[in-house]
Amino acid sequence: MRDGGNGPAATARYALAGGADGKRRLDVLARVHGEPTLDLLRAAGIRPGMRCLDVGCGGGHVSLEMARLVGRWGRVVGVDGDPEVVELAAADARAAGFENVELAVGDALALDVPSDFHLAYARFLLSHVAEPGRVLAGMARALEPGGVVAVEDVDFRGAFSHPPCRELAASLELYRAVVRERGGDADLGPRLPELLRDSGFEVLGVRVVQPAFLDGEGKLLPWLTLAKVSDAVVASGLATRAKVDRTLAGLLAFSERSDTLVAHVRTMQCWGRRIA
Numbered sequence: 001m002r003d004g005g006n007g008p009a010a011t012a013r014y015a016l017a018g019g020a021d022g023k024r025r026l027d028v029l030a031r032v033h034g035e036p037t038l039d040l041l042r043a044a045g046i047r048p049g050m051r052c053l054d055v056g057c058g059g060g061h062v063s064l065e066m067a068r069l070v071g072r073w074g075r076v077v078g079v080d081g082d083p084e085v086v087e088l089a090a091a092d093a094r095a096a097g098f099e100n101v102e103l104a105v106g107d108a109l110a111l112d113v114p115s116d117f118h119l120a121y122a123r124f125l126l127s128h129v130a131e132p133g134r135v136l137a138g139m140a141r142a143l144e145p146g147g148v149v150a151v152e153d154v155d156f157r158g159a160f161s162h163p164p165c166r167e168l169a170a171s172l173e174l175y176r177a178v179v180r181e182r183g184g185d186a187d188l189g190p191r192l193p194e195l196l197r198d199s200g201f202e203v204l205g206v207r208v209v210q211p212a213f214l215d216g217e218g219k220l221l222p223w224l225t226l227a228k229v230s231d232a233v234v235a236s237g238l239a240t241r242a243k244v245d246r247t248l249a250g251l252l253a254f255s256e257r258s259d260t261l262v263a264h265v266r267t268m269q270c271w272g273r274r275i276a
Helices: 019-043 061-070 083-095 132-142 166-181 189-198 217-235 241-256
Strands: 051-055 075-080 101-105 117-123 143-155 160-162 201-209 261-263 266-274
Touching: 019 061, 019 117, 019 143, 019 201, 019 217, 019 266, 051 061, 051 132, 061 075, 061 083, 061 101, 061 117, 075 083, 083 101, 117 132, 132 143, 132 189, 143 189, 143 201, 166 217, 166 241, 189 201, 189 266, 217 241
Parallel strands: 051 075, 051 117, 075 101, 117 143
Antiparallel strands: 143 266, 160 261, 201 266
């Protein structure tokens, strides 16, 4: 899964395909995870007038939701390492008439932003970087003393289906393997409280979210995810193109059946306050 990019320094190691095709998957991801993310932002205390930073903003979906929540007197800055996705997100913001949001190309591992934000946020980013603490340290520096961080990330061990689907299990293992080969950790979610504490935050809360589907586009998200990492899987020698294609075909057929259930990977949410 992916929401935002790792920045120019890490783009070559990123497993998921980006660009316009990648943004279409991000649109589905945003619809699936939209309400849980809003719940997290509310728990973290977002309110009108705040200055917010969205690190690895991807398609800009959360940046625009933040912009709605902080209102005309607030400000949102979103940064991502994929220039094409950033431009598409900026076009969405312009079309929707937002004047309080700025979306820019930036490196999550070397944030170059003012240190005046009230809230910093990242979704599905830390699991893709070899040094998640380095990203969190940059987010801490971007916050005013007492500012709040809110992050959510994945634990791929938690996904399941009914009845059990061999292709879903295979797709999960391929994703975990290719992310691991590129320096990330697709099971990072439960580490979030520890990572926040180690980065100078007081942990305020943690919870688990796990959407499940009997039908609709949400049920297809595991198939979309494997499709977007398929080139990286083949390039890394983890599977042949033929094996990936067979897995995709079987997973799609399973997901399109009316008598099956697909539960997504667990998403861990954690928020904390910067210790001055």
